Amino acid sequence: MQMNDKEWKPKIIAFCCNWCSYSGADLAGTNRLSYPAEVKIIRVPCSCRVNPMFILRAFQQGADGVILCGCHPGDCHYSTGNYHTRRRMTLLFSMLNYLGVESARTRVEWVSAAEGARFVSVMDSFVADITKLGPNRRLEDLRCKTN
Amino acid sequence: MASTYTVTKEQILSISGVDPQKCMRCGKCSATCPSYDEMEYHPHQFVAMVEKGEIEKLMGSPSIYKCMSCMACIQRCPRQVEPAKLVEAIRLGVIRQQERNHLKPDDIPALLDPELPQQAIVSAMRKYTK
Amino acid sequence: MQNELKWRGLELLKDGAVDRILGWRAGQFVYDITPDVFTDPEDLEKNFIYNEFCGANLSKYLIAESAKEGKVAVFLKPCDTYSFNQLCTEHRIHRENVYVIGIECYGKVSVDALRQRGIDGITGIRSEMGSLKIDTIYGEESVPAMEVYAERCRNCKSKKHVVFDELIGADGEVVDDCDRFDMVEKLEQMSAQERFEFWRGELSRCIRCNACRNVCPACSCEKCVFDNPKSGVLNKAAADNFEENMFHIIRAYHVAGRCTDCGECSRVCPEHIPLHLLNRKFIKDYNELYGDFVAGESVGQMSPVADFTTDRDAEPSVVQKGGDQ
Amino acid sequence: MKYSYFPGCTLKNKAQELDRYGRDAAAALGIELEELPQWQCCGGVYPLSHDEIAIKLSSVRALAAARDDGTALVTLCSACHNVIKQVNHDMQTDDYVITRVNNYLAEDGIAYNGETRVLHYLELLRDEIGFDEIKQKVAMPLKGQKIGAYYGCLLLRPSGVMAMDDPEHPTIMEDLIAALGAQPVVYAQRNECCGGYLTLEDESIPKKRAAAILENARAQGAETIITACPLCYYNLKKHADGTGVEVKYFTELLARALGVKEGE
């Protein structure tokens, strides 16, 4: 599917933990706040459920940005899950950056169930960042096309 | 005596390595200070005034020459604020300026006492002059 | 050295102290060496070899060997002992079935480095005071050892055996001033585009022979995720750009915190991809972010990758934004 | 047992007794105190500001010399001990200081990273020789004497660095007093400041401090108080007349109990 740059809209996957961030996203809806439709949410029990493989897979499948949202450190429903997320994603993002993948394509944000407005502003800024970056060509499965 | 030079709060914080925001205003530094009665501004005030940025007032006060560096306030502070380091930093802020030594070598002979140990002179020179 | 090792091996086998010896078997050429298990003293006498080409890390073979009945003796170089400990931490090696003979090591030679210098037809090698005397069918050559050692040996991180039951030769020290992160730093200083191109250049050569995975002591899963249809990343052969986008990143991530930087992955790569630079990036990162940690330094350590702190910790946003396209 | 010894300037001059008795007692205990061939004044007070580097150099030179000699560095004067021990701690932990000091000292070919162990003479007695051992060697027990230890501030603070004893409840001198056969008297003012160098400019504070200390010691039953610091000694002794409390260097009592004090 070829699109010119004007038509191009980023594909964004947002992993949200069930207890805080997914509820925060729901709250954004309940309050009729608005954020770009490019953001598609996948519900996971805890941010620590997100395997780096999922993120790579998303990029490989053509996502332009992946964002992980979890409870604020200290507020994890499972007490310590997001502490694990914090380390795992720090290391993974650093590796992706090292491989030359724009690190703005990956992000972790802590969004509580009460922060519907914050969820929206996070998504707005993330989508803006990715839109500025343009399509992800570095990890996409497009070997034949790009060469 | 107003200081000729201003020394900023940031400079004081950097010279001393003290974070006055750690202070919880318990006053134990002043409670334990052996020089308290001789001071215009007391240890807890050094902390509060540095935090407020009132460096000039402190620089102009004789209090900065009354600290004996006994480290009681450092030792006993429950929040590790280390007020004596602020007193030292402010004193340095003054004496590091031209002609602002508190004690001049010429002043010393008059102060000597035959039994006075060298240590006292050396220490005082270190504390009062640059 | 070879004779000393062989003699000790024979002694252990003959007096029944161990049932098997894990060592190196001579092949057709002096540099053509295979890790192997010796049970027969005669076989050991005849075919055991130890020289400057014996780079293979034997610790991984102990996963299988130590699970068997009886006791196995193994020769471990200092860097191999880290892998050994790490595998013990992961309960992969039955420690009680293993007799560890630590052996002194000053570095192992890269055959490719010799070939690059035009040295071919090698028939023998010995080390003499920092230089290597190489017999070839064309005559003897002498080269400074440091110039033909494998990268991991030039940047050796430790000459200390972190575990052994007995030592042959002397024990060394951890190398404090080792420069193994220099190349990682150099890459970090490049622009994102340059880095991307560097890694595409390297990783696109991958033919997915799986040699790195098969030799890696940390990659010892009962079933690899890439062979497992349920993992979602099943991919058994080079088909698309999976190797560039997924395989090596996932592999490096899977071994992060467990990789001892033994360098076997780069040694065996037929395409000469510097895979160790991926692992070292993780090591450098967690050392800088979470405090120094050396995988395999002792048994039972908690890796900073699996650990966490409730205090302030590096946030994922610390990763420097390499925003350029 | 051999140690490097840093006497400091006061012990070469106004506090020669502190030094002499210390050396005599050490000899009697089989300790070899070898004075560093070259040393400079410690500076008297440890600089509390983070950016004072030059003042620390003389301590580092002494520390490096002891390191090169392969011995621990023993101090006797509380002030020297405080300065040298704190500087040593900086040289172990504070990269800012380590880098700058070594930059200065590179010219002299010195590189130092806090390798030396710094011991106060009291620590030497407690940790290296042992008070039990000293008790055995006491020739003339100070029987019946009621002695208060005066620590002052410099031996104990900051406690995290000095690590000699509990900063609020020290026992090292009391244990020594007991080992010498006397009766230690604990009094609260023993770790309060004597007035220090303020004595040079304004005697009123040391006077007040000395009165509080001496009065407290006397009220708790001390006849003598002992100190390791020439400045404390000076400030206290100056105001001791009429209080009924004698002020002495601890080494004097040690030498006497060991039977090596001249004229006894």
Added chain:
Amino acid sequence: MQKIGVFVCWCGSNIAATVDVKAVAEAARKVPGVVFSADYQYMCSEAGQGLIKDAIKEHGLTGVVVCSCSPRMHEATFRKAVQAVGLNPYMLEVANIREQCSWVHKDMATATEKAIALMQAAVAKVTLNTPLTAGTTPVTKRALVIGGGIAGMQTALDIADAGYEVDIVEAKPTIGGKMAQLDKTFPTLDCSSCIVTPKMVEVGQHEKIHIYSYSEVTQIKGFVGNFNVTIKRKARYVDEAKCTGCGACTEKCPSRKAPNEFNMGLNNRTAVYIPFAQAVPKVATIDPEYCIKLTKGKCGACAKICEAGAINYEAKDEYIEVEYGAIVAATGFEMIDVSPYDEYAYTQSPDVVTSLEYERLMNAAGPTGGHLLRPSDGKEPKTIVFIQCVGSRESCSSGEMRGKPYCSKVCCMYTAKHAMLTKDHYPDTDIYVFYIDVRTPGKNFDEFYRRAVEQYGVHYIKGAVGKVTPEGGKLKVQASDLILNEQLHIDADMVVLAGAIEPNKSARPLATMLTASMDTNDFFTEAHPKLRPVESPTAGVFLSGMCQGPKDIPETVAQAGAAASKVIGLLAKDHLVGNPCVAHSDEWMCNGCSQCETVCPYGAITYEEKEFRMPDRTTKVRRVAQVNPAVCQGCGACTVTCPSGAMDLNGFSNAEIMAEVDALCR
């Protein structure tokens, strides 16, 4: 092949106004595996649910996707509906097209496109779903309460009153805890022992409560509903069954030098002792450290006088094993050792006392019979200085921290109480209270403190004490007054230190046995700081009283009751139905590396050596992970740390999540 039905809800106009629901339903029909799709105004209504049920029956659906509001709203409703017609409830997925689509997007085309994508992801996931059944485990209907202070007693009573058996394990020879040592309680000034001793009696006499006094928990195995606990019954050398508590032995005992714990060591007791008159159980105990018979072999005075023949010098520690369904930690607190704060001269003068010691000095049953006499010379103190925050609110940044970073919460109030009680009995006493802040949040608390100032004339001084110098029978107090900006010198007769409180030392080893988490101060961590304050994150373990954090008596009692109600809720069930969305390990793939075990916050993972039949007919023993589904909470931390992918999460498996990723990226 799955047969999937997709049901698109309009939610009135909530969804339908922004999302073209017909188009979504239409699009669904084109997704492989979908055999049926429909849209309806209110899917959650009776009729909507009927639509789903009918379609399942009619089309033999194996999976259902409902495109509607948030699953947090109606997932449970729809799961129940599909279950009613025989479909496994976990074969249902909800695509959130309201909160996360129609409500946040305005443009119909965009919203419809996104709704279709969300529907496709849900279909992709449900295609891979497998039926899940929650495991059940039976519940042992008996609770264990560890600690017999007011928290433990209240919890035990509330559980027992609901009809369940409760055991209390108490380390001391009697229950009652710290409250039994208090004189009066704030802010009502009612007598502490008058309210606590009846509770003790009630506990002692309750037919459902069994007290293991002078006992400790030494091992805990099992999990929620099924704990197996080993209790060590320390040898008390007195047969509990025979002892009548007459106290004759305590009168005859010649060893009278043991410090009396009940009076904070302010006086002595005999080696054979009953801690205090109202002790429960009222049984004597021999202190083996001080008993002449046990230390030197001679004496036997107590055995001779005991008519009941209860004394047994041969007694040994006994270990018993008991099964419990729930465990409550109520291990309480201690006051920190204040001797490191020797600037206050606690070790130098007997007249410097802790608040708890002062409490005993005021108590009619205390060492001075309720007369406030100072310990050094037995004289009435005329000037008393109270020092607040001794070891509380200290900075935790340094390694050499003496105290605690938290506020101990009760000191401000009990000090006001001490001041007033002292003034009540000895009106001409001068009382100074040095405070950093006076913290009095609580009903009638600030009024109480103000009474001390306004009616009793207690001198409250904002400032700290820097030094206490015992001298000539006085305590010279040097302090700062921050308001007047002056240094004060007060000659006091007594100094009272409000030492920080800390968790009982037994709490840390207990937490390890329970795999319950603790904070850095050794207080038990609650499962959620706001919503689950009396539960530990470890299922089946509950928290009562000070072991969870500083609190006063009413708060402790309230928490004790709350913990009890949680226990009752648990014990009321015959079986525990687990959450089926838990981790499970594929034994064939497990490496046995233990990484999952280290990241599991619940201790749900254990390792076992298991025999495996290999394809070549040999057997191999391998170390493999086992997840206890009753303990696992399903966070998934283990699944990511597992290098081989052997560990996966039911309901959120690797393959399911990746299928969603794929669908959304398409």
